[in-house]
Amino acid sequence: xxxxxxxxxxxxxxxxxxxxxxxxxxxxxxxxxxxxxxxxxxxxxxxxxxxxxxxxxxxxxxxxxxxxxxxxxxxxxxxxxxxxxxxxxxxxxxxxxxxxxxxxxxxxxxxxxxxxxxxxxxxxxxxxxxxxxxxxxxxxxxxxxxxxxxxxxxxxxxxxxxxxxxxxxxxxxxxxxxxxxxxxxxxxxxxxxxxxxxxxxxxxxxxxxxxxxxxxxxxxxxxxxxxxxxxxxxxxxxxxxxxxxxxxxxxxxxxxxxxxxxxxxxxxxxxxxxxxxxxxxxxxxxxxxxxxxxxxxxxxxxxxxxxxxxxxxxxxxxxxxxxxxxxxxxxxxxxxxxxxxxxxxxxxxxxxxxxxxxxxxxxxxxxxxxxxxxxxxxxxxxxxxxxxxxxxxxxxxxxxxxxxxxxxxxxxxxxxxxxxxxxxxxxxxxxxxxxxxxxxxxxxxxxxxxxxxxxxxxxxxxxxxxxxxxxxxxxxxxxxxxxxxxxxxxxxxxxxxxxxx
Amino acid sequence: xxxxxxxxxxxxxxxxxxxxxxxxxxxxxxxxxxxxxxxxxxxxxxxxxxxxxxxxxxxxxxxxxxxxxxxxxxxxxxxxxxxxxxxxxxxxxxxxxxxxxxxxxxxxxxxxxxxxxxxxxxxxxxxxxxxxxxxxxxxxxxxxxxxxxxxxxxxxxxxxxxxxxxxxxxxxxxxxxxxxxxxxxxxxxxxxxxxxxxxxxxxxxxxxxxxxxxxxxxxxxxxxxxxxxxxxxxxxxxxxxxxxxxxxxxxxxxxxxxxxxxxxxxxxxxxxxxxxxxxxxxxxxxxxxxxxxxxxxxxxxxxxxxxxxxxxxxxxxxxxxxxxxxxxxxxxxx
Numbered sequence: 001x002x003x004x005x006x007x008x009x010x011x012x013x014x015x016x017x018x019x020x021x022x023x024x025x026x027x028x029x030x031x032x033x034x035x036x037x038x039x040x041x042x043x044x045x046x047x048x049x050x051x052x053x054x055x056x057x058x059x060x061x062x063x064x065x066x067x068x069x070x071x072x073x074x075x076x077x078x079x080x081x082x083x084x085x086x087x088x089x090x091x092x093x094x095x096x097x098x099x100x101x102x103x104x105x106x107x108x109x110x111x112x113x114x115x116x117x118x119x120x121x122x123x124x125x126x127x128x129x130x131x132x133x134x135x136x137x138x139x140x141x142x143x144x145x146x147x148x149x150x151x152x153x154x155x156x157x158x159x160x161x162x163x164x165x166x167x168x169x170x171x172x173x174x175x176x177x178x179x180x181x182x183x184x185x186x187x188x189x190x191x192x193x194x195x196x197x198x199x200x201x202x203x204x205x206x207x208x209x210x211x212x213x214x215x216x217x218x219x220x221x222x223x224x225x226x227x228x229x230x231x232x233x234x235x236x237x238x239x240x241x242x243x244x245x246x247x248x249x250x251x252x253x254x255x256x257x258x259x260x261x262x263x264x265x266x267x268x269x270x271x272x273x274x275x276x277x278x279x280x281x282x283x284x285x286x287x288x289x290x291x292x293x294x295x296x297x298x299x300x301x302x303x304x305x306x307x308x309x310x311x312x313x314x315x316x317x318x319x320x321x322x323x324x325x326x327x328x329x330x331x332x333x334x335x336x337x338x339x340x341x342x343x344x345x346x347x348x349x350x351x352x353x354x355x356x357x358x359x360x361x362x363x364x365x366x367x368x369x370x371x372x373x374x375x376x377x378x379x380x381x382x383x384x385x386x387x388x389x390x391x392x393x394x395x396x397x398x399x400x401x402x403x404x405x406x407x408x409x410x411x412x413x414x415x416x417x418x419x420x421x422x423x424x425x426x427x428x429x430x431x432x433x434x435x436x437x438x439x440x441x442x443x444x445x446x447x448x449x450x451x452x453x454x455x456x457x458x459x460x461x462x463x464x465x466x467x468x469x470x471x472x473x474x475x476x477x478x479x480x481x482x483x484x485x486x487x488x489x490x491x492x493x494x495x496x497x498x499x500x501x
Numbered sequence: 502x503x504x505x506x507x508x509x510x511x512x513x514x515x516x517x518x519x520x521x522x523x524x525x526x527x528x529x530x531x532x533x534x535x536x537x538x539x540x541x542x543x544x545x546x547x548x549x550x551x552x553x554x555x556x557x558x559x560x561x562x563x564x565x566x567x568x569x570x571x572x573x574x575x576x577x578x579x580x581x582x583x584x585x586x587x588x589x590x591x592x593x594x595x596x597x598x599x600x601x602x603x604x605x606x607x608x609x610x611x612x613x614x615x616x617x618x619x620x621x622x623x624x625x626x627x628x629x630x631x632x633x634x635x636x637x638x639x640x641x642x643x644x645x646x647x648x649x650x651x652x653x654x655x656x657x658x659x660x661x662x663x664x665x666x667x668x669x670x671x672x673x674x675x676x677x678x679x680x681x682x683x684x685x686x687x688x689x690x691x692x693x694x695x696x697x698x699x700x701x702x703x704x705x706x707x708x709x710x711x712x713x714x715x716x717x718x719x720x721x722x723x724x725x726x727x728x729x730x731x732x733x734x735x736x737x738x739x740x741x742x743x744x745x746x747x748x749x750x751x752x753x754x755x756x757x758x759x760x761x762x763x764x765x766x767x768x769x770x771x772x773x774x775x776x777x778x779x780x781x782x783x784x785x786x787x788x789x790x791x792x793x794x795x796x797x798x799x800x801x802x803x804x805x806x807x808x809x810x811x812x813x814x815x816x817x818x819x820x821x822x823x824x825x826x827x828x829x830x831x832x833x834x835x
Contacts, residue, residue, distance in 0.1 A: 302724070304723075324726075325723060325724050325725065325726045326726035326728060328726075329726040330726075337724060343721050344721055344724075346713075346714060346717035346721055346722070346784065347717075348784050348785055349714075353710065357714055357722070357725045357727065358725040358726055360707050360710060360711075361707070367707050368705060368706060368707070369704075369705055369706065369710060415726075
């Protein structure tokens with residue numbers, strides 16, 4: 001793959017990326033969230049067909065029109081999320097979309113024979129007639145892999161396949177991969193786990209911000225160097241200076257031994273036995289790669305998973321059982337979710353309706369709506385956050401990303417919170433609006449609010465946080481102060497190495 | 502204000518659901534003028550009767566508007582009309598309850614049925630279509646069971662099989678009467694009251710805003726502290742309450758409680774809501790639109806009937822016109 005570029009809605013996500021893959025090697029694709037790894041493999045697998053650059057396969061240039069075309073050449077992908085139909089039998093899943101037919105009739109016997117042969121080759125002892133969903137997740141992952149290997153796979157792409165597996169299941173998978181390599185199959189493996197990377201890799205390619213940084217043999221690329229490749233960007237972007245913390249400021253939010261059951265049900269816990277504290281006027285940054293559990297932590301604290309959380313939680317010294325978002329709001333918490341379209345805004349509704357929704361109990365104490373108070377409240381925040389809109393009656397969907405995000409922030413400020421839980425507050429926001437949001441965060445902490453911040457942008461994390469907690473696998477693997485935090489140190493901890501900070 | 506600004510505002514208004522619903526109504530009215538059946542369309546009594554005939558459907562449509570804005574649907578309203586018509590007739594004619602007590606009992610029963618559907622949706626997370634389909638079947642069965650499958654009227658069957666006639670309770674005639682110098686049917690007044698109550702809830706109460714919020718984006722609403730389940734109970738409960746009101750009006754108009762009353766009424770009521778421009782996707786719409794929808798469908802039916810169009814052609818025409826109107830309405834922006 002050479003000179004690969006790809007844009008989404010005018011935003012360049014891949015630029016001049018290259019990747020060379022040899023038969024019989026395991027090639028690790030590494031990079032931060034949003035570095036462009038998934039986009040690259042989706043181009044290779046024929047899922048994205050609009051891109052620039054060229055792909056050659058066995059020396060011949062190819063351009064896939066659809067995933068079937070890539071699959072026919074033996075390029076198979078195992079995506080992060082399982083794509084089995086749980087209600088269908090193992091056999092039917094294996095042949096889904098590629099059923100063997102004669103005169104439109106299924107050739108069940110031939111299918112059974114081929115499937116049995118494949119499973120035997122893989123050393124899997126499965127009942128072909130049982131429904132796929134009745135097997136544990138690890139085995140489902142194996143079925144997924146078997147499905148990809150049906151027919152001859154030449155290139156197998158695995159996108160974080162172990163995120164749902166137990167240790168033993170992962171070992172089995174690695175054994176599989178070794179056997180495939182023996183047979184000359186090339187593997188592309190995406191992982192955020194340092195241990196895995198160095199155990200499996202023959203070669204490593206690192207992407208950063210949609211660009212190719214380098215490819216190197218694993219034994220010639222020390223861990224520290226790879227991490228530098230992943231994070232080593234110039235700290236560009238102008239961040240407003242953080243004022244010094246008031247020493248001995250009281251804790252606004254204190255969490256001890258907090259666990260959140262995995263809402264997706266893949267693992268036992270998304271967050272396990274975690275403790276943290278956010279003080280008055282402080283911004284605590286939460287770092288972590290995909291699946292680290294930091295979003296689940298915020299949702300859990302906010303009462304979005306009633307019954308799914310354990311542990312102790314205090315807001316301004318008062319015990320709070322996170323039973324519902326309404327209770328959390330009443331206690332002084334506010335949560336800006338990481339997806340404003342799905343969970344932040346009601347796109348059809350006006351700015352005013354969105355802005356006042358969370359604070360409606362305060363704005364209409366007797367249950368009667370008070371249009372004049374609502375208007376005043378909306379106008380106030382439109383001005384304070386400099387939201388560019390013709391009027392507060394405008395549908396929120398007609399605003400730009402940055403202004404939409406400011407409506408979300410206003411909605412939560414209107415509840416008069418004590419602690420803000422911000423999950424990627426600058427995602428999908430232009431540079432100007434980002435800067436305004438940074439300034440606002442400084443203002444709020446100056447007014448005595450506490451902020452718990454998730455951001456996957458390293459410069460942002462380093463510039464805004466007074467303290468940084470790094471999470472991996474639902475636990476905190478490092479706590480770094482503003483002075484001791486480095487991109488390398490954060491990345492090491494985020495990939496599961498206990499830091500000695 | 503500049504002329505171009507006025508034009509732009511005008512264009513925006515034309516695109517609003519309200520303007521579209523109004524235009525549809527005007528088109529139907531023009532049809533009425535063209536096919537005026539030798540002047541029958543110009544008679545006041547034609548309009549008065551149209552409004553009376555659409556009232557029961559309109560009452561159902563009020564409740565459905567709330568449920569549909571909340572992102573749900575209620576198929577049980579027609580069956581609840583039958584159930585409450587039977588219940589009301591039995592309580593007043595056979596059991597001799599005073600009218601007020603019977604009305605209260607029916608309203609309670611309707612609300613309970615609605616809250617049950619809402620509970621299935623909120624607590625057990627059943628799809629509204631399934632939950633209310635079950636309620637539709639169940640309520641129809643219940644209506645047949647308590648009435649013994651017979652129409653409940655003032656002709657009361659005695660133990661020996663002979664019929665004796667009791668006097669029809671005064672409440673039936675009161676509900677079936679016309680007031681204001683014979684100009685407005687009582688059931689039409691009931692419809693207008695239901696409209697006003699619904700408008701009050703949707704536009705003036707915090708709960709009304711919650712109804713829009715859960716229909717617009719349930720997850721965003723939940724994370725904003727909106728009590729989603731309670732709001733669902735409220736919406737379905739209100740719909741059940743209005744179904745009971747419609748059932749009382751139906752019984753009064755038929756002077757009996759027919760366990761088969763209200764069959765397929767839910768479809769007409771849904772058509773009214775959709776014709777008005779309330780989106781089945783939830784989160785948008787209003788009861789003012791529903792009034793326009795009710796008038797449109799009411800006039801359509803009336804024009805076809807005064808022109809003595811046969812039933813077969815009438816059904817086909819109604820179906821076609823509903824589709825055309827809804828496609829028209831789909832182009833609307835809020």
